[in-house]
Structure formats: C-alpha cells, structure tokens
Amino acid sequence: MILEEMTTVEVEAALAKCRSVIVPLGVMEAHGPHLPLATDTIQAYDAARRAAQLVDVFVAPPVPYGYCRSLSGHPGTIAISAETVRSLTRDLLASLYSQGFRNLILYSGHASALQMAALEEAAEAVLPSCPEANVAVVLEYDVLRKRMAGIIETPGDMHAGEIETSRLLAIRPELVRRDRLPPASDRESARPILARDVKRYWPSSVLGDPRKSSEEKGRRLGQIVAEYLAELVQRMEQWQPH
Ligand SMILES: [Zn+2]
Numbered sequence: 717m718i719l720e721e722m723t724t725v726e727v728e729a730a731l732a733k734c735r736s737v738i739v740p741l742g743v744m745e746a747h748g749p750h751l752p753l754a755t756d757t758i759q760a761y762d763a764a765r766r767a768a769q770l771v772d773v774f775v776a777p778p779v780p781y782g783y784c785r786s787l788s789g790h791p792g793t794i795a796i797s798a799e800t801v802r803s804l805t806r807d808l809l810a811s812l813y814s815q816g817f818r819n820l821i822l823y824s825g826h827a828s829a830l831q832m833a834a835l836e837e838a839a840e841a842v843l844p845s846c847p848e849a850n851v852a853v854v855l856e857y858d859v860l861r862k863r864m865a866g867i868i869e870t871p872g873d874m875h876a877g878e879i880e881t882s883r884l885l886a887i888r889p890e891l892v893r894r895d896r897l898p899p900a901s902d903r904e905s906a907r908p909i910l911a912r913d914v915k916r917y918w919p920s921s922v923l924g925d926p927r928k929s930s931e932e933k934g935r936r937l938g939q940i941v942a943e944y945l946a947e948l949v950q951r952m953e954q955w956q957p958h
Contacts, residue, residue, distance in 0.1 A: 717768060720777045727815075730774070736819035736949045737774040737812055738764040741835070743782035743826040746790030746921040748876035748901075750893040751884055753792045754780060759856060759880070760825030762887045766942035773949045774817070779804065782824075783831040786903075789915030798834040805838035813846040819952040820851045823945065827857040827874065850952045859944045860937055867936050870900065870925040877901075877924015879937065886934030900925035 717730055719737070742757025752758070761778040768775050784795040796804075809820055822835050832855055839851045860868075860879060870878045877900070884892050901920040911917060 717772070717774045718765065719774050727774075731816045734772040734774065735817055736772070736821070736953060737776055737817045738767060738821045738823050738945060738949075739776040739808060739812075740764045740778040741782060741822060741824045741826065741831075742778055742780055743784050743828070743831070744780060744792065744794040745782075745784045745826070746787045746793050746876075747880065748898050748920065748922040748926060749896045750898065750926060751876050751881060752888075752891045753794075755876070755880055755884060756782075756825035756827075758825075758888055758891075759883050760823050762883075762938065763825075763856060763941040763945060764823055766938060767945035767949065770942060770946035771949050773946075776808070776812070779808075782826045783828055783834060784826075785828070785830070786905075786914055786918060787921050789913060790921055798830050801831060801834040802838045802841075805835055806841055809839065809842045809846070809849075809851065813842070813849050818848055818850065819949065819955075820849055821945070821948060821952070822851070822853045824853075824855050827855055848957055850955050850957055852948060852952060854945075854948070856941055859941050863940050863944075864937060867933050869928050873924030873928075875921070875923040877922055877926055878928040878933070879924065881926040881929035882931070882934035883937055884934065885929060885931040886938050889931065897926045897929070898922055899927065 740760035744753045747755040757778050757780045764775040781796045783798045787793045836853050901922040903918040
C-alpha cells in the first residue's frame with residue numbers, strides 16, 4: 717500500500733486491517749560518475765515497495781534528504797544536519813502514531829553512522845509518548861552484509877560499488893551510466909583530524925568495484941531486502957510493546 721498514492725478514504729479502510737508502515741530514508745549524495753545522487757533513496761523506496769508485495773504494509777513517501785559529511789564537497793550532495801534528521805524523524809513517527817500506525821519501521825538506504833545514530837535517537841525519544849508503538853531502525857547495508865555471500869565478490873564493497881550499482885541496474889537501469897563505470901576504488905581519511913576539504917580524501921566517491929555489478933546480482937539483493945522487511949513486519953505484528 718503506497719501511502720502517497722492512496723486517498724484518505726482508502727487509508728481509513730486499510731488501517732482497520734493493517735497498522736504497519738515502512739518509512740524509507742535516503743540522501744542526496746555523490747555516487748561516482750555512474751549512479752544518480754538519489755541512489756540511496758531509490759534503493760530504500762524500492763525495498764519497501766517490494767516488501768509491500770509480500771505482506772500487507774503501508775509504505776510512506778521516502779525522505780530524500782539525510783546527513784552527509786564525507787561527500788559534502790562533491791557537486792550535487794545536498795545534506796541536512798543530524799539535528800534536522802532527528803527533528804524530522806520524531807515528527808514523522810509522532811504523526812504516523814497519531815494516525816493509528818503501530819508498527820513503525822525506519823528503513824535507511826544511507827549508511828552514515830551519524831545518520832543512523834540520529835534515527836535511533838529520534839526513535840528512542842518517541843517511545844515514552846507512543847506506548848503502543850513498536851519502532852525498528854534498519855540499515856539496508858546491514859541487512860545485505862550478513863546475507864550477500866555468494867552474490868557480491870568485492871570485499872568491503874560499500875558505496876557506489878558492486879552492491880549499489882547492481883541494485884540500481886535492477887531497479888532503474890536507465891539511470892546507470894554504463895559507459896562511465898569507474899574502476900574499483902578505496903577511500904582515505906584524515907581521521908581523527910577533521911578536514912575541511914573532505915573531497916581531497918575521497919575524490920572518486922566510490923568504495924568498492926562497480927565493474928563487478930550486474931542486473932542479476934541486483935535482482936537477488938532486492939529479493940533479500942524485501943523478504944527481510946516482510947518478515948520484520950510479521951515479527952513486529954506479533955511483538956508486544958515493552
Ligand atoms: Zn549509497
């Protein structure tokens with residue numbers, strides 16, 4: 717059930733039978749010369765929509781902005797602060813709860829530690845005021861990392877590499893610039909020193925090997941995340957809030 721495409725009458729009727737919702741979260745962030753800036757948003761929304769084909773669940777409109785620091789110097793990266801992520805997430809959860817949703821899944825396509833911390837902090841903050849809610853915070857990369865053996869060949873593949881390029885080839889192939897697939901790349905960091913010019917340390921914005929990607933790998937990864945989300949919805953529906 718795609719919330720943004722439904723009418724208020726349809727939502728009211730559907731809420732009588734289903735109180736679970738997935739909120740996909742992404743970011744506008746450089747993903748090499750070959751993938752669109754909204755890659756994480758596209759992945760998260762697709763995973764949620766596929767899950768909705770396996771189990772009854774609402775899918776909220778995706779949040780297209782998130783916290784991003786390491787690629788903030790690349791053209792097109794448009795970031796919001798962790799504070800804004802927290803406020804936005806708290807407001808969304810409170811509003812969904814007030815509408816009657818009880819199983820709330822925050823599903824992030826964006827693997828920033830600070831973004832994930834902001835989501836978790838926001839979710840923790842609403843628990844006391846939403847006593848009947850079950851809230852889950854899920855990172856797509858974590859789901860895949862534990863389940864992608866035998867599919868993904870590149871050790872440490874994480875950003876705009878084999879995983880994400882495969883995912884996009886399966887979801888929106890027309891958005892993948894196949895003639896610009898860059899070679900495998902790593903990243904450096906000045907840490908623990910905080911550099912101002914972060915682009916200097918990760919000019920490629922790729923961590924992994926895009927040239928090992930394939931549509932078939934992306935299809936299998938898409939199936940894994942959809943099944944994971946569908947099982948999580950079922951588990952949360954049995955879960956007694958505590
Ligand atoms: Zn990404």
